[in-house]
Amino acid sequence: VDQLSSQVEDNTIFCLLGHNGAGKTTSMSIMTGGLLPDSGWATIAGQDVVRDKAKIRKSLGVCPQFDVLYSELSCWEHMLLYGGMQAMEHQQCEEEARRLLSCLSLSSKAHQRAGYLSGGQQRRLSLAVALIGDPKIVLLDEPTTGLDPDNRRKVWKLLQAQKQKSTIILTTHSMEEADLLADTIGVMSKGKMQVQGTSLELKQAFGTGYIL
Ligand SMILES: Nc1ncnc2c1ncn2[C@@H]1O[C@H](COP(=O)(O)OP(=O)(O)OP(=O)(O)O)[C@@H](O)[C@H]1O
Ligand SMILES: [Mg+2]
Structure with missing residues (x-):
């Protein structure tokens, strides 16, 4: 992951889209304190993810890519x-x-x-x-991967309601999911954030297509 810079407002949903190996899980792991960044910093609610790791854990809900x-x-x-x-x-x-x-x-x-x-x-x-x-911040790494359509819709409904109480960052491969849920979408490829914006902004800018 290289030169990733993002800011997520309270009580919004940020969707991180990107193909296999783009760096989504790596970015999530830096935010949970599981991986140390070689350089740069990240804060959650004003707390540094490395220095204040223990404090942050209390306000963090995490759904890892592979069930633990x-x-x-x-x-x-x-x-x-x-x-x-x-x-x-x-x-x-x-x-x-x-x-x-x-x-x-x-x-x-x-x-x-x-x-x-x-x-x-x-x-x-x-x-x-x-x-x-x-939790104040919820990090979900591909929460709907492997779910049937009916259950996926239930998850979407739940996350839309959860937004009132939490700030949600989730990764997905589904454009439909990002379009439906996200206040802001970030598209990652090769470890870099390629574009960021609302669904409407991305459609207006790249309506004719975007090659990663
Ligand atoms: N522990 C590690 N050490 C070195 N490289 C790693 C490690 N974990 C992942 N990588 C590499 O970092 C890159 C990004 O991996 P990452 O798991 O963040 O991708 P991802 O966007 O979550 O992909 P997917 O959609 O498949 O889950 C990949 O090229 C991967 O091989
Ligand atoms: Mg991943």
């Missing part, structure tokens, strides 16, 4: 665990867990262990875990 779940824990246990990490009060945590699982059609799987869920169900659980406690 505890195979022996149920969906419900995942929700309580991550809600606890967000310092949620127990009753509120249970209510939120119930609401999120329901929005993502996982209510019937609440007590199933994550290891026994289908790929798309695991994906939705990863997203639910990222959203519990309404």
